Amino acid sequence: MQNKKSVLIGFGAGVGVTIFLVILLKMLCPFFCPNSEALGPKIDALYRAPSRGAENAPVVITEFIEFHSEVCKQSHPVLTQVLENYPEQVKLVFRHAPSSLTAGEGSFLTHEAAACAHAQGKFWGFHDAIFEMQGLPERAALDTLAQKSGLHLKTFRACLKRHFMEARVKDDAAEASRRRVQGTPTFFINGLKKITGFQTYEQWKDIIQEALNPQPALPPTQAPVTFNEEDLEGRPAKGPKNAPVTLVEFSDFHCPYCARVAPTLEQLMKNYEGQIRLVWHHYPLPMHAGAERTHEASECAHEQEKFWPYHDKLFQTLGVPKDDLTLVAYAKELKLNTNTFKQCLESSRHKSLIQGEIQKGAQVGVQGTPAVFVNGELISGAYPYEFFDRIVKTKLEKR
Template structure:
């Protein structure tokens, strides 16, 4: 290296001069700005080492029953700003806390992270929302194409259902996976395939990738909670800690219910609109962006509207509830009641939680003292029309269940054979030689198989199975898609 190089040994602060190059100064703060995530990772490692040593000391020197107060401060993550505009949102679109996730659809780590995200949304309904950033890694051959296909699904209004379905197939992604997923979600297949082949969304995926690289991100998943950096998959309590800290900063009690889920109270409080609108029918979906309403505007023939669409000048449909619509009338929130108050509601299957007693029977089949099942690997949405078509071949599908060696309740468990190229079982996330264990709270064996009844029950379905000696669990939601498309000309 040409020129003179000298090394200093002063105490380092953010204002310390790290170097002078031809008289131009570079401060430590400037360096740290480019290394903020790496330095935080190091700070977290130091904190973990200190905490482990502290726990060793406590275990050796503290008598049982004594009060212990740990005051070791948790390193504050760096905070950044991210562009959220135009992204699909899961949860309350106006939630005060945003969970931004950088992931790749071909990453097994991102796949295993999905149950954690669902837990957080269920724990803080209304208070948090999730947005997705695409970060396909270089060695993920299908990473960019998978992310592009998800944006094509968003074009048809079913981003999150498609997002969840892809992660159940990870890492085995490809053209057939995308088209098959589109079929069972009742998408416009030609439009979907054209969208992928034209690559119109590829640039947006690469823009997300550039954001990640400019931030210095290297692996996935990476989470930002209101911009606070959290690297890698962590225990639930760590995410909850930062979410609750953000809520407290906003003077919000994390244990308080959000008005977003208090639909009955909302109905009582909202004034009824006097606008020339008539709500003829409601199609309420578990996915808010897919809920829609038949509304007569100024006495004209009823048309269907989605949340966010304009009804009149400066008037838009805000959201749908059971029996009424919430509208934004020039900044004032009002209620548009359904004609007949409860009549003509067109219900769709809702992916709500099971009731408490059923949930306990599902998750702890051996009772309160038994081992609890793992969290679901994913939640798959199935189009009702697609499912009905598949079940026309029920006899052939049932023939794919072969007796396994293990027994339960005096009967053999059932193993899947010859399903590798079968659209029905592949769409449900099953593979060759999977052994089904339970459907909801019932065992699957040679004496009974509740899968068929469950799929036509109109309720969320919970399936547990074994694959290569390891337990897995999936949930299915059957949606009655396409009602308005079929009836809008009447």
């Protein structure tokens, strides 16, 4: 009888543990189960860098931050004021730049904790709480911050204990190294202009105004780039192959400046019909989360000879989150074969092509988007029609 009772108690305890594990798995699986059907959109959201501000804001400030830095702490209220006063013009993107790279220790632990908060969709509340607290957060303090930020505490603790976000933080640290970030805070304006250290609100106003109103530059002085026909073969193109002027465009479907230059290039094509050829190349910027996937979708449309209508749709919907369901919906709206399109997108067969074009762009001097080569001469930026028109006329006169 005693043995039977022990078995029943043991069985009951086992069931209790199993139920707890199932509940925990349900909470964690959308983020960490590699074979979960829900993984795609969830993991995309998780690995999208935390951001706040208007999604399609013309000024994107990418910040590399160290939570234990006093200067970063001083910058926090200033940037909050910037976002309050420029709600439609500025988007702030956060990247981790801890001084320590040892998981579970020092500032790296704090960054892991913030990434765990991001996994629960509570990054900014946790971020603000870190900067608003007195002193540096110890391990126990992180639990307190998690509770105050509305996080599920058991999930948060499991995330920290198992170092689920270690790779995420180290990816950002590697990106900081690649961009030659040597101190924090470091900011990049629209992926290009680099600013280091504390900036006053007045300084930020000047920086933002400059980004909102870029001054057209003189034609570039770098040597013209020669694009062989094999470089352009198979790329989406408009206009005759033997046109005297060829525009080779490197662009990003998530870039507001690229959306701005698209109608300018279209107007050039109409006004110089038969004299201009426009050739597209992909150049999704790393600061635009999900951009590579959108570019893959455009190649799936290209397979069905619908690249340009799909291109137009993507720019018309700039700022709309673009998960796979949305990308397929656009294909259906444009009367593509949706089954073929969906199979293409799910296969990710154009991923290597997109990455190859990013490398190609870097090799020919592309540092930002849009970048348009006019008979090999690089024009970087969304300049007005008159600017491009003058350059095209000059090229035609030199025939």
